Amino acid sequence: MDPDGIVAGLRQAGLIDDVCPPFEPLAGGVSCDVWKLDTARGPIVVKRPLGKLRVAADWEAPVERYRSEVNWLRRARSVDPVIAPEVLAEIPAEHAFVVRYLEDSPVWKEELVAGRVDPDFAAAVGRSLADVHAATAGSASDRADFQDSSMFHALRVDPFILHVARSRPDIAPALEAIAEDLLSRRVALVHGDVSPKNILVGPDGPVFLDAECAVYGDPAFDLAFCSTHLLLKTVWLRDARMKEAAWALMEAYRDTVTWEDPAGLLQRAGPLTAALLLARVDGKSPVPYLAEPADRAIIRDRAIKLLRAADPIDRLVGCWEPGP
C-alpha cells in the first residue's frame, strides 16, 4: 500500500493534522481497499478501488468507478440523509474518497448470520430502496449523471448473467434476453450492489454503502439482487425466517413503487432473481458462503426451474422452500 497521496489528500481536505492516525483495514469485498482512521474530528473511512479485483477469475475494472459511488451516495442523501454516509472528501489523484464512519451500525449480513433476522428491517430496506428509485425515476438530470452503464455491464451484467450464458447453451437464450432487457431500460437510479454486506443497521434505519456499479437503469435489479441474497441464506443458514425477510422486503418495496405499475416491475424482477441465483453459484463471482456442493446444486436446480417458469418475484418468493 502507498498511502502517501491519500495522506496528502486528507491533509488538504482538512481531515487530519500533521500526525496521521493509523490506517486500519476494514474487512470488505474484493474490489477496493477500505480503511478506517480515527481522526481528532472523529472516525472516517477512506475507500480506494482496485484496478484488479481479488477474485479467483481474472477480472479488471477501471478505478474511475469511485465517482459513481460518490455520486450515488450524494444523491441518495439528498433523498433521505439517513440512508447513506456523508461524503467528506474526494481525492481524485488517488481515485479515493472519504466518508464519515458510522458507529453502532453493524453490517446487516453479520446480524443475519448471528440469527438476528428482523423482517421489519428488511421492509425498511425495501422502502428506502424504492424511495431512491421513486425520487430519481423520470429525472433527466439523474439520467444524464448516471448514464454510463459500462461499469454496470462490466461488474454485473457480464460476470453475473452473460458468463453463465456462455457455459449453458440450454438456458443461454433466456439469460441473454434478461441481460438485453436490463441494459435497455432507463427507469431510475440503480445502486447495483444491494447486498446485506453493503447495508449497515443504523440507529435510524438502513444505510447503504458500496455503490460503485450505480447506473440509471432498471430498478427491478436492486430488488432482485437483494432478494437473491436473502433467498440464498435460507439454504446456507437453514433459517426459514430469511424467507420472511425476503417477503417483507418485496412487499414494502412493491407498496412504495409510484413511478410505474408495480406488477410490471415484479414481473421483471422474477426472472432477474432466477438469473442472479444461478449467477451466485455458477457466475464469475460465486458467493463464498455456499461452500457445500450439495447446497450449490439445490440453488442451481431451483434457479433453472425458476428461469423457465419466469414467474413474478412475489410468486417466486412466496413459493420458495424456506430451507434446503
Ligand SMILES: Nc1ncnc2c1ncn2[C@@H]1O[C@H](COP(=O)(O)OP(=O)(O)O)[C@@H](O)[C@H]1O
Ligand atoms: N461509513 C462506514 N461506516 C461504518 N462502516 C463502514 C463504512 N464504510 C464501510 N464500512 C465497512 O467496511 C466494509 C467495506 O466497505 P464497502 O464500501 O462495502 O467496500 P468493499 O467494496 O470493499 O466491499 C463494509 O462492509 C463495512 O463493514
Ligand SMILES: [Mg+2]
Ligand atoms: Mg462491500
